[in-house]
Amino acid sequence: xxxxxxxxxxxxxxxxxxxxxxxxxxxxxxxxxxxxxxxxxxxxxxxxxxxxxxxxxxxxxxxxxxxxxxxxxxxxxxxxxxxxxxxxxxxxxxxxxxxxxxxxxxxxxxxxxxxxxxxxxxxxxxxxxxxxxxxxxxxxxxxxxxxxxxxxxxxxxxxxxxxxxxxxxxxxxxxxxxxxxxxxxxxxxxxxxxxxxxxxxxxxxxxxxxxxxxxxxxxxxxxxxxxxxxxxxxxxxxxxxxxxxxxxxxxxxxxxxxxxxxxxxxxxxxxxxxxxxxxxx
Amino acid sequence: xxxxxxxxxxxxxxxxxxxxxxxxxxxxxxxxxxxxxxxxxxxxxxxxxxxxxxxxxxxxxxxxxxxxxxxxxxxxxxxxxxxxxxxxxxxxxxxxxxxxxxxxxxxxxxxxxxxxxxxxxxxxxxxxxxxxxxxxxxxxxxxxxx
Numbered sequence: 001x002x003x004x005x006x007x008x009x010x011x012x013x014x015x016x017x018x019x020x021x022x023x024x025x026x027x028x029x030x031x032x033x034x035x036x037x038x039x040x041x042x043x044x045x046x047x048x049x050x051x052x053x054x055x056x057x058x059x060x061x062x063x064x065x066x067x068x069x070x071x072x073x074x075x076x077x078x079x080x081x082x083x084x085x086x087x088x089x090x091x092x093x094x095x096x097x098x099x100x101x102x103x104x105x106x107x108x109x110x111x112x113x114x115x116x117x118x119x120x121x122x123x124x125x126x127x128x129x130x131x132x133x134x135x136x137x138x139x140x141x142x143x144x145x146x147x148x149x150x151x152x153x154x155x156x157x158x159x160x161x162x163x164x165x166x167x168x169x170x171x172x173x174x175x176x177x178x179x180x181x182x183x184x185x186x187x188x189x190x191x192x193x194x195x196x197x198x199x200x201x202x203x204x205x206x207x208x209x210x211x212x213x214x215x216x217x218x219x220x221x222x223x224x225x226x227x228x229x230x231x232x233x234x235x236x237x238x239x240x241x242x243x244x245x246x247x248x249x250x251x252x253x254x255x256x257x258x259x260x261x262x263x264x265x266x267x268x269x270x271x272x273x274x275x276x277x278x279x280x281x
Numbered sequence: 282x283x284x285x286x287x288x289x290x291x292x293x294x295x296x297x298x299x300x301x302x303x304x305x306x307x308x309x310x311x312x313x314x315x316x317x318x319x320x321x322x323x324x325x326x327x328x329x330x331x332x333x334x335x336x337x338x339x340x341x342x343x344x345x346x347x348x349x350x351x352x353x354x355x356x357x358x359x360x361x362x363x364x365x366x367x368x369x370x371x372x373x374x375x376x377x378x379x380x381x382x383x384x385x386x387x388x389x390x391x392x393x394x395x396x397x398x399x400x401x402x403x404x405x406x407x408x409x410x411x412x413x414x415x416x417x418x419x420x421x422x423x424x425x426x427x
């Protein structure tokens with residue numbers, strides 16, 4: 001059926017979450033762009049994962065290492081068999097980022113709550129400020145899965161082979177007219193534009209703006225295929241720091257079932273600063 | 282000392298944050314977010330279009346009330362952006378009844394000693410810089426009119 005997602009098990013609705021609030025095999029994880037939103041109220045039982053203070057390596061530009069990831073899961077009461085359900089603000093963009101990192105460390109049972117925090121709130125469902133505590137686990141992570149993450153060398157190869165690159169930033173960022181706003185400090189890139197050959201499919205086009213839920217599979221397929229982003233090719237998605245493109249990665253890999261999709265988390269804040277890297281405007 | 286150039290109420294806020302641990306800073310920002318005052322009817326729009334950065338930044342618009350050469354700022358920030366509401370409330374309280382001259386003396390990096398860089402990315406800190414820049418533009422304009 002053209003309207004069905006390739007991996008429907010990667011998505012749950014708010015109803016499902018409401019029915020599993022006290023399910024010990026399920027851990028809800030809230031991951032937001034706004035670092036205070038969890039503290040103002042979250043779904044009962046949900047733990048907070050902040051993409052900056054929790055998931056970033058404390059020293060270098062990278063994610064936490066395997067043992068730090070294990071510590072995180074143990075602390076949050078996530079076992080190897082726990083089903084982890086992510087949700088968050090802004091169409092789940094940082095929820096998808098956290099999902100992506102959990103996939104990178106090989107966690108098996110991962111889901112996104114369709115519609116995210118906005119839908120839960122719009123439906124008048126309960127929020128609490130109570131921070132839960134779970135018994136620690138003995139979580140063991142797998143080695144990082146290179147099939148989900150692209151580094152700059154992969155992007156160079158992709159570009160030279162003429163394989164699909166999806167730039168999911170806004171059209172103004174893609175065209176290079178915008179790298180930062182007047183009166184705002186430099187936002188981290190010396191040059192504007194995009195990686196040569198990349199097509200521009202802004203990330204939020206995968207989502208219904210009214211409900212924050214993902215569009216049906218047939219619409220999504222059309223959205224990407226019209227730009228030549230088809231399942232038979234290797235695809236690399238990028239944005240500014242890799243968070244918006246992790247949503248696109250989720251859509252292509254789980255909702256449409258593309259077998260070979262990577263997220264380039266270095267994204268424009270690496271490429272736009274890289275000496276001698278080719279740029280198109 | 283840098284504090285000497287800050288309005289006393291803002292200096293106090295900076296000091297309050299600088300003495301907090303990381304988790305306490307988050308709680309304190311949430312407290313401020315809850316204290317943001319809505320504009321009274323007589324507050325005027327500042328004449329600028331609301332500022333925003335596409336996708337990455339929350340739109341913030343600003344109203345200002347001027348009396349006897351002293352200013353009060355009112356910010357319109359969406360409810361679902363508590364961090365920006367927290368910034369706005371800090372600036373509202375820190376700049377309550379100050380003069381435009383006092384605002385222009387605030388250094389752009391006044392918040393460094395607050396230690397927010399431990400919990401916020403440079404991108405998130407830009408919001409605070411942006412609010413200060415916006416307030417300064419309003420101060421300059423009002424001085425010109427005055």
